[in-house]
Amino acid sequence: MAAWVKGGATGADTAIEAAAALLAKARAPVIAGLSADVAAIRAAYDLAGRIGASVDTAGSFGTYAELGALSRVGALTTTPAEAVGRADVVLVVGAAPWQASLLERLIDAKPTRGRAAGSERAFLALGANATASLAWPAEGGLPEAVGVLRAYARDHLAGDALPGQIAARLAAAQYGVLLYDPAELGEAGIEMLQGLAMALSETTRCFTLAVGGVGQDRAVVPVSAWLTGQAPRSGFGRRVPEHDPWRFDAARQVAAGEADAVLWLAAVPVARPDWLSAVPSVALVAEAEAQAAEVVISVGQPGRDHGGVLWNEQRAALTFWPASAPSNMPSAATVLGALTERLAAGQAASRSEPAC
Amino acid sequence: MSTLTLRAAPPERIDFLNINPLALRGLSQGEAERLEVGTTRTGVRLGDCFAVALDGSDSLTIEGGHERLDRVGASLSAGTIRVTGDVGQRLGAGMAGGSLTVTGHAGPYAASGATGGTITVEGDAGDYAGGAVYAAKAGLDGATLIIRGTAGAHLGDRMRRGTIVAGRAGAFAGSRMIAGTLAALAVGDHPGLGMRRGTLVIGAHGRMAQTFVETGAHDLVFLRLLATALRGLSPEHAALLGRPLRRYSGDLATIAKGEIWVAA
Structure with missing residues (x-):
């Protein structure tokens, strides 16, 4: 050696x-x-x-962003296999998840299991956008942007502005997946995102999925x-x-x-x-x-x-x-x-x- | 008045959880000097770094602080501690009563989880002053925290009860607030992000999140009562309430029962 x-x-x-x-x-x-x-x-x-x-x-920066939010509000999470098999709507939060290999798998395949089987998969984006059908630039930063979506999901904000449309698409989904990178989104943003998933899960299924750990x-x-x-x-x-x-x-x-x-x-x-x-x-x-x-x-x-x-x-x-x-x-x-x-x-x- | 005088900069972080007037009262000089206050495998005893002078009273002065002094006045239930100099993290964490004064700067998590008493930092405070530590349910929980200088980011994060008065504060002041009152002359971006209930009174602010809606100008009796309550802590902050105020309600992402009063 x-x-x-x-x-x-x-x-x-x-x-x-x-x-x-x-x-x-x-x-x-x-x-x-x-x-x-x-x-x-x-x-x-x-x-x-x-x-x-x-x-x-x-x-540890990303890990503690995750753990901090988990220790406070818990988490609704899914696995990559479930996301590929079931998700009919994917919200990409920030720029980092666009680089993840999982995104290619999601783009290349349609959902094959569950209530959304056979339907087209729609991509929405917050912050950065590559190929999403609906994208909101989120100038105020990701935690604020996720909070705005959450406010729409809770019916505290209404209207057909871009974030409202994104929230409506998520609410209409059979199986929504929120993709994020913990180090990019930060603890405050992750806590907001979990709150969004929980608000949406009152009426449909919505889960978070972290990508890009170090x-x-x-x-x-x-x-x-x-x-x-x-x-x-x-x-x-x-x-x-x-x-x-x-x-x-x-x-x-x-x-x-x-x-x-x-x-x-x-x-x-x-x-x-x-x-x-x-x-x-x-x-x-x-x-x-x-x-x-x-x-x-x-x-x-x-x-x-x-x-x-x-x-x-x-x-x-x-x-x-x-x-x-x-x-x-x-x-x-x-x-x-x-x-x-x-x-x-x-x-x-x-x-x-x-x-x- | 008992006195601990710093003799040399501590070689490692020092934990002062067990050093308070009540704990020192029953100890002899020698016993106090042998108290373990170190945090590494080598360890440090109180007498190694401090000259100890005890008189059995309920007030303690720490002459010469250092940014490595952690948990000064933590879990204090009665008596007075005064530090001439800086302190490290978790100043007065979990404090239940008494009074704690630092003439220099404080590290992060000052007054975290403190349920009673008054904590005064005459210099600046680090991030998460009056905020929650990892996995804690709440930040400041009933105590009064006064920061004369500048507080870092996340001032009063997840605070649940009590009052914070700060000169200036960084971004995310009052974020995820559960309840309580926070007054600052100026704060950075995103005040109150994720707040559920609670009251922020601020003189100036950076970017206000879109999840806060302006609900107009009001003249409420409550504000005059709050001004009276703040006057004893800081006349400058009480004066904010004498100016015309705009009220923002939020955070709409949560239950939206919080309010931010911005002085014109």
Whole structure:
């Protein structure tokens, strides 16, 4: 396996030793990215618990926009397969969903199941438009625009202006689907959108569907829930998992000088954030390069080099992906396990040392 | 008056949930200095960062604040805390009574979930002042929050009860408000977006969402009562109610029982 310490190629053991040394002396280590298979995410939480690290994900901005709205108003959601099979009206909220592969599937097929089977599928758009039959530019921003639709759906606004027409089409649909990208729409917008789906569901069927998540965030959310009872951004500094989306925001911690070591986990490739270079870091990445971090260990990509459980976008579930091109690259879970063992043997710093 | 004097910038975020006059009253100097206030695996004890001087009274002064001091006065039920300097997130979160004053700036989520007492920030406050933390049912819930400087975005987000008075505020002031009163001299875009009930009194605003409808000018007895109530907190804000007012009703996306009063 390939590994680098401070840019120089080295062996696996030396790299793990260097990574362990870097993490052992840190006061507030952060494990970020978490773009990996379930086994590696579990190993990352195990390591975090052992060294008192906090955890953050690659796409946490969008993930927390979703979770924040979910925790307050709940959610009416559907799956991509159900949307393709049943939706006769699709509202595309914002620009990002137009780039999603799901949209092509929706455009290419007609509904085949349920009450709308055989009918044409209509596309409506809010914000950006590509090929929709009805589109409203929404100058006031997406949260406001979704709110206007919701006001029409609740009969608090009336008339045949564009948003009124869009709301009427949704209300007349057999099975409406509202497509959005959580990071683009934001928490306020998602909460509005869920309210719109709920208002429409008083008389017909209407569901939301999020597209375009980053990394393996959708796998991390259930794994962190079953391991800690909390959402992903948890810290183990005080031995118990504490959930605090503001305090454990990795980018904020680095900017404020609170984090003094970062382990970046991206066995499933994901863009590396800028702040990573501002702090001593260890990178466990599939597409490794010497300069990615102070210590770089190349790991196998789940679903390619080795099998692993990943989020399946198509089926909206965690599924096992066998290795498509098996190799002898170590899995991220193995490397994290070795790190945890090394740190347990070396005994991380205790809480009773003097501080200031 | 007990005093904690900051000796050096804290090396990590400090949690002051358990540091209040009531909790310190029964402790000896040594016991207080050994209280764990750190948040990382290394940990920090109160005496590591602060010089402690206790006198068993119900008022506490923190000389020298820092933006890493989290949850100052959180869950305070009685007594007085005064901070000379800045504080971090969740100032006075869940506070039930007493009085809390910060002479510098406060981080995000000040007064979140506070049910009673008065919280005064003489400088600026971060985002979500008087707003709800993740998964909380409500933001400010009965307490009084006064921000003399500028508040960040989402001031009073999901607030349920109580009063907020702020100099200026960012975007989404009073968003998703459940009930309560918020007064500000100027706010950013989208005041009150998603509000259900509640009253906003503002001097100037950015973009008003299309889901708010103007319902004309009114002269209500309630407004004079509100002015009397606000005068004790901030005469400048009470004066807003003396000007001609336009009333907006909304947010029409929700049950639309909220109102925004805009002074001309």
